[in-house]
Amino acid sequence: MLGRLLKKLESRTSPLLGPNVKALKFWGLLLPENVKMRYFYLCMHILVTVFTATEYVDIWFVKSDFNLLLNNLKITMLATVSVVKVTTFLCWQKKWKSIIEYVTRSDLVQRNDNNDLKNSIIDKYTKYCRKITYFYWMLMYTTVVIVMTQPIYKFISSPIYRETVKNGTESYMQVVSSWVPFDKNTVVGHIFASIYQSYAAIYGGGWITSFDTNAMVIMVFFKGELELLKLDCAEIFGTESKPVSEDTALVRLKSCHKRYVELIKYAKMFDSVLSPIMLLYMFVCSVMLCASAYQITVETSAMQRFLTTEYLIFGVAQLFIYCWHSNDVFYASMDVMQGPYNSLWWNRGKSRQKEIQILIGLLNRSIVFSAGPFTDLTVATFINILKGAYSYYTLLRQSQEGAATN
Known part of the structure; x- marks a missing residue:
């Protein structure tokens, strides 16, 4: 059954981005042409955006409880990133569609080349894209399910909690901490609040998974395209056993030049729509990691500790x-210039050798995606963020221990 479902996600017209494009359409990031459905998705987006605003309102009401404040803050900031992702995706819809069309078009051209070595590379990164897409979906919705079922689990498993809720000394545990214009500590109010919170959690999870996996697969495509371009550059003049004519070599050289220029164009466009979001996410992630690490150390409930750890x-x-795949693109871009060097340039005339030098000069540039104007998305940046988050955690822990001592 699972196999049939996964096959339905595939697309002949988009063999690489098939599941990702369908997810973008299902969650309304790629708006449909139908006007009614378009307005339906826009209304769904607005409802989740309003819900995120109510999370900020709730921060005011829980500010006296430091643990609840941290829990609300980290979830609210992650929800804010999701809203920004969707808002920018809708505002830059034309750019995103242009990038997706370029990836699909270029991928189909390479798949139809009937080159065994290139096909093995394409098959390898296609399988990798499927694995990372489905793994990310599973990880996200495992988190969503845990968040949604935690209040029910606590109510069923803890007699003390049930008793304290009944006598009014403790409030109902919420799916996601948010403000509502009615009393959510009554049974009816809690049910309605939980339904709205669960809807926001499910739909927000859909936003995150569809946007992130689409962006990650596009990064993998850029790396794969650079590797394939390197192979094509190495075969501009054919092989020693099968050299090609001057005219064929010129056509191949022009093709490699055109492909690289187009790749650079869309890589810059992709970076322009992703960079602002990654800048915000790096800040949010630092706070979120710091808050989660602190909660794990002070939390006494095993369920709460498990949820926070997950x-x-x-x-x-x-x-x-994000950082890993951007790092891969960076190193692939640094390696692509080796392709022309591996060609049979040495047994050609001076005019062709000069053209190869021009091509090498064009390829001699790095491609790396950024997080705003301040830093690049690399593994080194990821490590620095972890170090920063740990430093914030240490300061937070020391400040709370000092406050408790005083």
């Missing part, structure tokens, strides 16, 4: 995957 793993994985 939430921490998701936050670390989310940032790491």
Whole structure:
């Protein structure tokens, strides 16, 4: 059954981005042409955005409880990133569609080349894209399910909690801490609040998974395209056993030049729509990792500790995957210039050798995605963020211990 479901996510017209494009359409990031459905998705987006605003309002009411404040803050900031992702995706819809069309078009051209070595590379990164997409979906919705079922689990498993809720000394545990314009500590109020909070958690999870996996697969494509371009550059003049004519070599050289220029164009466009979000996310991730690490050390409930740990793993994985794949693109871009050097340039005339030198000069540049104007998305940046988050955690722990001592 699972196999059939996964096959339905595939697309012949988009063999690489098939599941990702379908997820973007399902969650309304790629708006449909139908006007009614378009307004339906816009209304769904507005409802979740309003819900995120109520999370900020609730911060005021829980500010006296430091643990609740940290829990609300980290979830609210992650929800804010999700809202920003969707808002920018809708505002830059034309750019995103242009990038997706370029990836699909270029991928199909390479798949139809009937080159065994290139096909093995394409198959390898396609399988990798499927694995990371489905793993990320599973990780996200495991988090969502845990968040949604935690209040029910606590009510069923803890007699003390049930008793304190009944006598009014403790409030109902919420799915996600948020403000509502009615009393959510009554049974009816709690049910309605939980339904709205669960809807926001599910739909917000859909936003995150569809946006992030689409961006990650596009990064993998850029790396794969650079590797394939390196192979094509090495075969501009054919092989020693099968050299090609001057005219064929010129056509291949022009093709490599055109492909690289187009790749640079869309890599810059991709960076322009992703960079502002990653800048915000790096700040949010630092706060989220710091808050989660602190809660794990002070939390006494095993369920709460497990939930916080899973939430921490998701936050670390989310940032790491971006930095890792951007790092891969960077090193692939530094290596692509070796392609022309591996060609049979040495047995051609001076005019062709000069053209190869021009191509090498064009390829001699790095491609790396950024987080605003301040830093690049690399593994080194990821490590620095972890170090910063640990420093914030240490300061937070010391300040709370000092306050408790006083």
